[in-house]
Amino acid sequence: MKNKNKDLNMNQNNPIANENDAMDPNDLFAPDWKEKSLSRTRRRQERIKRHDQDYEPLAHSVPSKQESKDIVQIDPSVLQQDQNSTKQKDLDETIEQATIASKLESSMNQAGTKTHKRPFLVPALLLSVALIGSSLGVSWYLGKDATGNTLATLYEEEKTQYNDYANTIHSLTKPEGWSDQAFENLKFAALQAYDQSQLNTLSLALEGNIDAKAQADHLTSVSSQNGIEAFKNLFTKPDSIPMNVINVAEHEDMIDFVMSYGQSAAIDPNQVTLGDVTQQMPDLKTFDPAWGYIDYGIGCFAANGAAPTVIADVFSFCLDDPTLTPYRVAQWANEAGYALNPVVSADNNIVLAASGQFGVNLNPLLNYSTLITDQIAYGYPVILITGTIEAPYFYAVYGLDEAGNWLAYDPLSASSPVVLNPEQTEQTLIKAYALW
Structure with missing residues (x-):
C-alpha cells in the first residue's frame, strides 16, 4: 500500500x-x-x-x-528525391558560383596586369615624346643660319643652281669646227670647275655633322661661281677663242691654257726674254702664254711648236742669248717653210737649217745610243728627232742619270724633265745632233 x-x-x-x-x-x-x-x-x-x-x-x-x-x-521516398534534387541544385549553383569567381579573379588579374604595366607604359610614352621633341628641336636648330633662313632651304637653292648648270652643260651642241675630243674635254672641265664645297658643307650639316654645322652657320646665300664664268662665256660665244686654240683642248693638260686665252692673248711676244741662260739650258714649253696662242703651221703654236721650242732651248744656251725665244724661231720657220713640214727627210729638217740661220755649231750623230751617250757625257747638249718623218717628236737632252739614261726636256709636257731609255729611244730615232 x-x-x-x-x-x-x-x-x-x-x-x-x-x-x-x-x-x-x-x-x-x-x-x-x-x-x-x-x-x-x-x-x-x-x-x-x-x-x-x-x-x-x-x-x-x-x-x-x-x-x-x-x-x-x-513519404520517405519523396523525401529522398527531394534531398537528391536539392543536392543537384546545390552542386549546379556551386559550379556556377565557381565559374563566376573564376571570371572575377581573371578580371581582377587583368586589371592588376594593366595596373602593373601602366607605370612602364607611361614613362616610355613620355620618353618617346621627349625624344621626338628633342629631335625636332635639334633639326630646327641645325636648320637655321645666322639670318633665320633654314639651311635646308639654302641647300635646296645651292643644289638647284648646280643642277641647272650641269643640265645646261650636258645639253650643249658642239660648235662648228671644234674637234669632238676637244668639245668633250671642255665640257668635262666645265663641270669640274663648279665649286661644290658649299653644297657638300650644307649636306653634311643637315646630316648632323658638327664641324659642317659650324661652317654652315656663316652661310647666308648660294655660292658665287666665278670659276665657271669663263666656261659659260665660251659656250655662249664659241667664237670668243680662236678655233686653233680651242682644238688644243684635245690634250687634257691643255685645258687651262685654252681657258686662259682671254687674259694672256694680249701679251706681246716680241717683248719677252728668257732670263739667265748662261748657266743652264732653259726648259721652254709650247703652251707658254707668251707665244702659245700664235698661229703656227696648221694650227696653234701650243700644239705644233715643238721643233722651234727645242731649238730655242739649245740655241739660246749655246749662244747665251735670252732673246732667242721660240717665237723668234717660229717666225723664221714660217718664212723658211718648216712650220708645216719640220722634217722633210733625215738630212733635211728644221734643226739642220736653223743651225746655219742662227750660227750654232752642229755635229750630226749616227743613230747609236752609245755614241749619243758619249756626247752627252762630254757636256754637249743634244737634239733628238724621234717618231716618223710625217709625225716627228723633238727632245732637248741635257744630261745623264746614275743609270745612264738620258735626261731630256719635253716641250709638250708639263712633267719635265723626262727620262729616256737609250736602247728604247734608239729604235724610234730619226736623227740626233750634238751642238755647242
Missing part, C-alpha cells in the same frame, strides 16, 4: 509521466513529431543554401509553423 501510494505520488508530481502513462505507444510517432522532424531537415538545408549562395538571396523562405502544421505525412 505504501508503495502504491508512493507510485501514485510520483505520477502526480510528473505531468509528463502522467500523460505518457495514459498514451498509447504508437502515439510516439504521431504526425506532430514527423512535422517537427521535417521542419528541422528543411531548415538545415536552407542554412546550407544561405551559406553557399554569396551573390543572390534565397529564392524561398522557411515555412511557417502554420504551414508546417498543415503537413500531415511525408
